[in-house]
Each structure stands twice: as structure tokens, then as C-alpha cells.
Amino acid sequence: MRRVTHYYSLTPEWQNDFVKQLNTQLIDDKLIIVPDDIGTGYFYFSQVMDGISAVYADLTPKVPLKLTRQKSDNELFIFHFDLSEHINLIKINNIDYEIGSYNKLDLVILDNQIESSFKPTVNERVIALRLLIDKKLLQDFIQKFKRQEGAFDHTATNKKVFYHYGNIDSNSILLIRSLKNKAVTDLSFDSYIKGISLKVLGNFFNKFYDSEEQSAKLTEIENEFIEKTKEYLMNNLFGPFPSLVFLAGMAGMSASKYKSSFKKRFNNTPKNLFIEEKIKLAQELLKSGKFSTLSDVMYELNYTKLSYFCSKYQEVLNRKPTDDFVKKSSVK
Template identity: 60%
Template sequence: MKKIFHYYSLTPEWQHDFVKQLNAEIIDNKIIIFPPEIAEGHSYFTQIMPNISVVFMNAVVKNEIKICRQPSDNDLYIFHFDLSEYTNLIKINNEDYKIGAYDKLELAIIDNQIESSFKPAINRRTIAIRILVHKKLLHDFIARNSLNENPKKKIYPGEEVFYHYGSTDSNSTLLIQSIKDMSIYDLYFESLLKGISLKLLGNFFSKFNDSDSDNNRLTHAENDSINKTKNYMLANLYGPFPSVIFLASMAGMSESKYKSAFKKCFNTTPNNFFIKEKMSLARELLRSGQYNSLTEVMYELSYSKLSYFTSKYFELFNHKPIDDLQKKSR
């Protein structure tokens, strides 16, 4: 397995040693074209503003590679958004985590002082956006908010550093979906990447600011009730949507209270959450090699109209379900 060692900075000089180790081509200090024996694809780096930069990776890795990021003196937090087709591995402080849309956990936030590595899946498309943010921009936010969704915190002598591992909201997923099939050579690609990166940060901050508001905070009992309905939906993806009336009753809430509470927890509606998870299951079934047609998968998931199933699948993944169908071997 080939190992690449690098560090991050807000300016493009970090790429130079990275390119040498990969024996790759770099264009305009922005675009890295991976050599074909390592991967088919590229990365794109640009500075959004003086204290924020972004790295976009879109590639199918051909052979095992481990990208090892070394700590540096640059005061950064790294927001890693991962919407890859399969599970990638990210190691933080010698602990392995699965990340990617396939695994339903698509976000890691890492202090630049903590060593980490990234191991993309072989022969699967890796889609990742890493937003590099100077710590001074986040000082007040970190002081006010506890990153309490699967949090990991470490204390080092003289200071506190943290990393966070969790899920993104549905709007952020759609934002990343909107750029993943664009050509990096389009004139407006860089502007779009910058805009999407700022929106991803905005969605993240909004999520935690909303949860920190006294008016929006849910009690532990309410959180438990909402999670109970979420788990029920995840356990019953082969059936139809159970209805808001049913879920609200399960949570012991009125319909309006339930919808509001669910939105606060997951930044989406119960129905949209169910559809997203159902389509993720559909993709697994299509790729399993256990079915001969889209119709079989559609009926397996209790859909009756192929046009509706196809439209929802395309809406989430930006390609048709037939593109993922691996027919049963005879």
C-alpha cells in the first residue's frame, strides 16, 4: 500500500510535496491530476477568502493508498464532508472511523494539530470536500457550542483540541450532489465550489446554533422519543412510509410538535428522511447482484410506480437506478 504524507495550509504550497510523492501533474497550483496507476480523477484546491480554503477530491482509486496528514503549526480546523459511493476509512488519533454516504456518516471535523489519515475505497468513486478554516474564525463558536453528536475530544498540554464525527443535513447532501458531476474545467466551477463550501459551513453552524437556542432545545425525553421513531423507520425501510400520524403517536406528541421536533433533530422532514434512507437501501439492493430488474427492486421496497421510484432515486444520486443495477448471475 502506497503512503502519501502531507500537511495542510490555507495557501497552495502544501500541494507541492504532495504532487511529488504521487508523481502527479499540477495545473495552476489548483488542479492535481492523479496518475492512472493510482487513481482516475483529480483534486481541486482554491482559497475562498484569506482564512478559508477548500480541497475537492473526485476520483476512483485503482490501488490501495493511504493519505497521511501530518500535524503542522497552521491553526486550522478541517471540515471533511464525504459523499463517496462506498465506505472510506478515516483514522483520527489512531482510531478508525467509517465515513461516506454509503455509511450514513459523512462529516468529520479535525483539529490540524491532530494527526489523521484517509484511506479511500478501491474501485469506488470518492467524493470529498475538505474545508480548511482558520481557528480564529471559530473561536467563539467552539466556546459556545458542544459538538455533541458522536463527539470526540482530546486534551493536550496547555490547550484543548477536538475532533467531531457525525452526519450532515439533507440540504448539504444535495449541495455536494450538485457539484460532483461537473467538469472542473468549466469557467464557473471554482465560483460554484466556493459558494457551496460557504453554504456547507453555514448549514453546520446553523444546525448547532439552532440546537443551542433555549426556544429550540428539546428535552432528553423528547430526543429519545424522536430517535425511537427514527429507529423504527430505519427498521422498516422495506415497507411504505408509516405516516406522520403514526410516528407522532409513537413519540407521544401532536403532529405539529413531532414535525417540528424531528426537524430540529435532523434538519429534514420525517418523510424526506425516510425516502433518503430507502433510496440508500435501494442502491445497496441494486448493487447486490441478487435482482434481475428494477421492477423487482421496486416491488421489494413496496413501490408500485417505477417512474416515482426512478425520480426519487435520481433526485438523491443524480443518476438513474438502472445505472447501478448489477444483474443476478445465472
């Protein structure tokens, strides 16, 4: 396994040692080419504005690779948006967390005071955008998160440091995906990635503060009931979607209030969330090698029309069921 240790700063100097360890070249203090003995692709660094920088990774490793980011005195938060179409690993506190656009978690936010490592999947394309942000710009955000003790850890000096895992909003997914279609050698690439970075960050905070405001309108008991209906949906993905009236009754609300409250709580409707999770389960089944046909998977999940199943799969995952289907091998 190739191991590289590095640190982050808002300015380009962090790249120098990174490049030496990779035994490659640094172009214009921005572009790091992945050497042939490791894989293909590149890392791109841009100083977006005062207090914000971006690191964009588009690479396909052909050998096991572990990139360890060491904690440093630089007062930063790292927002890692992972749009890889497979599972990568981020290690924090000796625990490996799965991350990737088709996993349940595709966003991680880390305090620079916590060391972490990134292990991309071999022979799979990695697409990730990391935004490095000066802590001075995020004081209000961190204050709002202090209510969530699970979002904090303690260093050896008993100092609280922040980390969080979650999901990327759909608009930001499209924005980051657009970077894949932009040539890094294009003269406009640097301006383009700066614009994308600010839009993605704006989307995150719009969603965060909107969710904070909406959640405050729900009572503790209402939130508890809403959580129970979500848990019910997640435990019954093999069946059909229960009616909105049924779920509302479970929550002790009218159908209109339930639908509105659910959306405020999870930024999604009950049916959309159910479909999205059902399709993610379908992907797992398709890859399992336990089914002989697509129809077998379709029937397992209580769908009756293959065309509808395929259209929903494409809509949720942006790929066809056949792209993930591992056919059951026949035993002679």
C-alpha cells in the first residue's frame, strides 16, 4: 500500500511535501498529476477567496492508497463531498466510515484538529471536492451544532473538536458532477471550480439553517413520532409504500400535517424517501449475485412493472439496473 501523509493550509505550500511523497510534479501551484505507478488522474488546488480554498480530486488508483491528513495548527474545517460511484473509506478515531455518492453518507465535515485518512477503492474513479474553510467564518454554524454532543470529540488536551457525517443536497450533486466534464487544462477551470465551490457551500448553509428553523417548529413528541414512521418505512422496504393516511395515523396527525412535518424533519417527502431507500436496497440485491434476472429483483421488492422499476433506478442512481447486475452463476 502506498502511504502519503500531509496537512492542509489555505495557501499552496501544503502541496510541496505531498508532491515529493507521490514523486510527481506540481504545476502552477495548483495541479498535481497522479504518477503512473499509483494510477491516473489529478488533484487540483484553488484559493477560492479569503478564508476558503478547494481541493478537487479526480483519480483512479491502480494500487492501494492511503492518504493521511495530519492535524495541524491551521484553524480550519474540511468539508469533504464525495461523488464517487462506489464506497471509499474515511478513518477517524481508528474507525472506518464508508463514504460515496451511492452510500447513505457522502458528506463529512472535520475539524482540522482531528487526524483522518482517506482510502479510495482500487480501480474505481474517485470524484471528491474538499473545501477548506477558516474557522472564523463558521462560528455561528459551530455554535448551533453545540447542542449535538455526538458531533464533537475530545482531544488529548480535552479540547472539543468537531466532526459530522451527512448527505449532499441534490443540487450540489449536480454541481460537483459538472466538474467531471470540465477539462482541468481549460483556462477557465480555476474560475469554474471557484464558482462551484461557493455555490455548493451556499447550498449547504441554506439547507442547514432552513432545517434548523423548520425543526424548531416541531415539538419533541412530534419529532419522536416522525422518527418512528421513518423507522417503519426503513424496516419495510420489501413491501409497497404504505398510505400517507396510515403513516399519519401512526404519528397521530392529520395527513396534511404529517406530510408537512415529515418534509420539515427530513427535507424529503415520505414517499420519495421510501423510493430512494428502496432503490438503494435494489442496488445491493443486484450486486449480490443471488438473482438470475432483473425481474427476480423487481418482484423481490414488490414492483410489478420492469419498465417502472428501471425508470426509478435511473432517476435515483443515475444509472441503469443492468450496470450493477451480477447474475447468479448456474451450478452444474
